[in-house]
Amino acid sequence: MKGFTGAMGEGVRRVTIHDVAGKAGVSTAAVSHAFNDPERLRATTVTRILDAARDLGYAPNPHARALHSQRVGVLGVLFPQPIATVFANPFFASFLEGIGSVTDERGIGLLTVTPLGGSLERAIAAAPVDGFVIIGLDERHAEVAPLRKRGVPFVVVDGDAETASSVNVDDEGGAYAAANLLLEHGHRDILVLTFHAPPEELAKDLGVRGRRLRGYRRAFVDHAVALDDDAVVRTFVTLEGGDMAFAKAWAEGARPTAVLAASDIMAIGAMRAAKRLGLRIPEDLEVIGFDDIPLAAASDPALTTIHQPIADKGRVATRLLIRELDEGGPRERIVLPTELLLRESTRAASKKSRTQRVAKGGTEREGKRILKAAAH
Amino acid sequence: MKGFTGAMGEGVRRVTIHDVAGKAGVSTAAVSHAFNDPERLRATTVTRILDAARDLGYAPNPHARALHSQRVGVLGVLFPQPIATVFANPFFASFLEGIGSVTDERGIGLLTVTPLGGSLERAIAAAPVDGFVIIGLDERHAEVAPLRKRGVPFVVVDGDAETASSVNVDDEGGAYAAANLLLEHGHRDILVLTFHAPPEELAKDLGVRGRRLRGYRRAFVDHAVALDDDAVVRTFVTLEGGDMAFAKAWAEGARPTAVLAASDIMAIGAMRAAKRLGLRIPEDLEVIGFDDIPLAAASDPALTTIHQPIADKGRVATRLLIRELDEGGPRERIVLPTELLLRESTRAASKKSRTQRVAKGGTEREGKRILKAAAH
DNA sequence: AACCTTTTATGAAAGGTTTTACCGGAGCGA
DNA sequence: TCGCTCCGGTAAAACCTTTCATAAAAGGTT
Incomplete structure (x- = not known):
């Protein structure tokens, strides 16, 4: 860890508990008590101390406090990618919003932790936090293992864990519902857009990518439709990635009548490419995404997608972590439901409500029930 | 500060430098040296210590390190509002992206700090950070003053400061350009949307709001057009705020031919209301925003606006802060340029490039030059 | 072998807080 | 008056690391 090396701005030594004790004519212990357990001291003494503290502008040193209590009141959120890309991604924004709503109400700080000089392990070691929410990284990941030891x-979140609690959404069920919709619409030539992943995940269809792909595959099997390997394309989780992937497939002669994208942003990219090629959506091409990022509702046409409760994932994970910190609560595996959201990029099949539930999903309320049920 | 109270998850006492020293048969000082200044030790000793450390899974305690060195390697970003609203706001997302790009490359952590139980002061006092980037809060703010003392x-950022460096954009110039465009298009009945602000700022037209309003006013004066007090409406910086404000003005009989909004999101809200009322944009109503958030380009019609380099503000502020921390560099006042971005919510006036520069603005490169120039 | 100079390693202090154990005194009942 | 409890407060240890001054060891000279 490099960080800063130079000297402090001004030479103003910070006022410590000793200064307050001196000014109030008491011991440092008394000052500490005045702040943390005023009952133990005579009322007059407390006010004398508090007055002195205010005059001096005293505030307890967070580092000293942390060192002693082994608690800083800060939670770390561990991302596998540079922080700039994190904040540029609306998915993470929603996720952080969920986490933040909990930490805020508990008066806890939020530290974003990203690879330090390429190494997550070093970043983890140097982070002054009480616990981590880990997103999109497997527990088995080499960089994460040391945490256990420490x-x-x-x-x-969005990963499997044996020795820790985990929060996931029903990726497979959502993916099944998405593929099922297209297959029911009669499509037989569907382009599947999935994303890159580390080799070990790819090999075993692990992680989010694997689960979604499994859902797609299961629907194809149930409909007795073959899913050609050529029809499954891996690309980047960006608008450009989706655009390129569709354009490339088209250029190579593929003529899909529908697109099944494992992420909204790729779906929107594919729509852009399709529109450029003169295709009408949904008349010539039906498109369905995954995630329900804010942009999905605003895109043109509005994207049909699988909603997943992104902010809730953050909230649930954070509550779990705090409980573990506070009470050493039991490990849990939470799976939150997903939901099919019909918008404009697919054809209306019935005159039912535009928002219909996925068979395997459920309402948000059910999600909370799942959480509660698992809590015992 | 409440935070956690309970006991640590497992009883596993963390491995300390003493454990490593014991295992390697050296003093704790030697272990410290092995990590921080290996040259001072014999090579064989160093490897022996490092091996022991690895076996034990030792990592120096960040709190102890921070206490001793008076440095944690974490920067705080101070927001005047709950964290959930922060991450929900694309403006802050861009801002954090800028900050994050710098902290990341320096291996520094990023802590978001928001009011703790309603009090920013307490949050500040409890935050284990080396310095703060303060956004949208005046230095004189009662909650901020204690920082100086500490x-x-x-x-x-986006605020004035006497005793600290500040980073702002040319709000007034940008606002002037926006108003100027509409006035040149011949509008005489313009609805100005500005936002709520604390009383003391309102009174003196301080802060971002004041500067933008000043720019608008100056343009009106230059065009010898009166700006009626009724035509300046204060509302919330949300889509709903802009929607409501426009609808209300309309309901009260106002029939503006153009809208001058001090923020994009309000402009988009106003467009929504206008479309609902059957107005065509830009034929019946020209609209111009401020900020150039991502949504501005995606809105329908795409919003003409004043671009401000949001991420750059974060970057510049962070570099300034780090330099002050490292070298006690001098205070600076940076003003970054703004830029008029013509899109679809205003009528095309000429066949020139769709992006044209504001007289008082400049390119990003010029922005950097300003920074550099000011650095001496 | 004695002495000097480097090199290598250590002891102890410092950093600021919290907390445990304890102490002196006051009040009270016997 | 003795002995007991309770109150208000304090001394000192503990949290863990880094660093300064210094001691010990190693190596080289005479």
């Missing part, structure tokens, strides 16, 4: 509690 | 360096 005894720092963590919760895994 | 000797924690900070940089103010």
Whole structure:
């Protein structure tokens, strides 16, 4: 860890508990008590101390406090990618919003932790936090393992964990519903857009990518439709990635009548490419995404997609972590429901409500029930 | 500060430098040296210590390190509002992206700090950071003043500061350009949407709001057009705020031919209301925003606006702060340029490039030059 | 072998807080 | 008056690391 090396701005030594004790004519212990357990002291003494503290502008040193209590009141959110890309991604924005709503109400700080000089492990070691929410990284990941050893509690989101709590959404069920919709519409030539992943995940269809792909595949099997390997394309989780992937497939002669994208942003990219090629959506091409990012509703046409409760994932994970920190609560595996959201990029099949539930999903309320049920 | 109270997850006492020293048969000082200044030790000793450390899974305690060195390697970003609203706001997302790009490359952590139980002051006191980037808060703000006393360096963004560096954009110039465009298009009945602000700022037209309003007013004066007080409406910086404000003005009989909004999101809200009322944009109503958030380009019609380099503000502020921390660099006042971006919510006036520069603005490169120039 | 100079390693202090154990005194009942 | 409890407060240890001054070891000279 490099960080800063130079000297402090001004030479103003910070006022410490000793200064306050001196001014108030008491011991440092008394000052500490005045702040943390005023009952133990005579009322007059307390006010005398508090007055002195205010005059001096005293505030307890967070580092000293943390060192002693082994608690800083800060939670780390561990991302596998540079922070700039994190904040540029609306998915993470929603996720952080969920986490933030909990930390805020508990008066806890939020530290974003990203690879330090390429190494997540170093970043983890240097982070002054009480626990981690880990997103999109498997517990088995080499960089994460040391956490266990250090005894720092963590919760895994969008990943599997044996030794820690985990929060996931029903990726497979959502993917099944998405593929099922297109197959029911009669499509037989569907382009599947999925994303890049580390080799070990690819090999075993692990992680989010694997689960979604499994859902797609299961629907194809149930409809007795073959899913050609050529029809499954891996690309980047960006608008450009989706655009390129569709354009490339088209250029190579593919003529899909529908697109099944494992992420909204790729779906929107594919729509852009399709429109450029003169295709009408949904008349010539039906498109369905995954995630329901804010842009999905605003895109043209509005994107039919699988909604997943992104902010809720953050909220649930954070509550779990805090409980583990506070009470050493039990490990849990939470799976939140997903939901099919019919918008304009697919043809209306019935005159039912535009928002219909996925068979395997459920309402948000059910999601909370799942959480509660699992809590015992 | 409440935070956690309970016991640590497992009883596994963390491995300390003493454990490593014991295992390697050396003193704790030697272990410290092995990590921080290996040259001082014999090579064989170093490897022996490092091996022991690895076996034990040792990592230096960040809190102890921070306490001793008076440095944690974490920067705080101070927001005047709950964290959930922060991450929900694309403006802040861009801003954080800029900050993050710098902290990341320096291996520094990023802590978001928001009011703790309603009090920013308490949040500030409890935050384990080396310095703050303060956004949208005046240095004179009662909650911020204690920072000075505590000797924690900070940089103010979108606010004025006497005793600290500040980073702002040319709000007034941008606003002038926006108003000027509409006035040149011949509009005489313009609805101005501005936002709520604390009373003291309102009174003196301080802060971002004041500067933008000043720019609008100056243009009106230059065009010898009166700006009626009724035509300046204060509302919330949300889509709903802009929608409501326009609808209300309309309901009260106002029939503006153009809208001058001090923020994109309000402009988009106003467009929504106008479309609902059957107005065509830009034929019946020209609209211009401010900020150039991502949504501005995606809205329908695409919003003409004043671009401000949001991410750059974050980057510049962070570099300034780090320099002050490292070298105690001098205070600076940076003003970054703004830029008029012509899109679809205003009528095309000429066949020139769709992006044209504001007289008082400049390119990004010029922005950097300003920074550099000011650095001496 | 004695002495000097480097090199290598250590002891102890410092950094600021919280907390445990304890102490002196006051009040009270016997 | 003795002995007990309770109150208000304090001393000192503990949290873990880094660093300064210094000691010990190693190596080289005479």
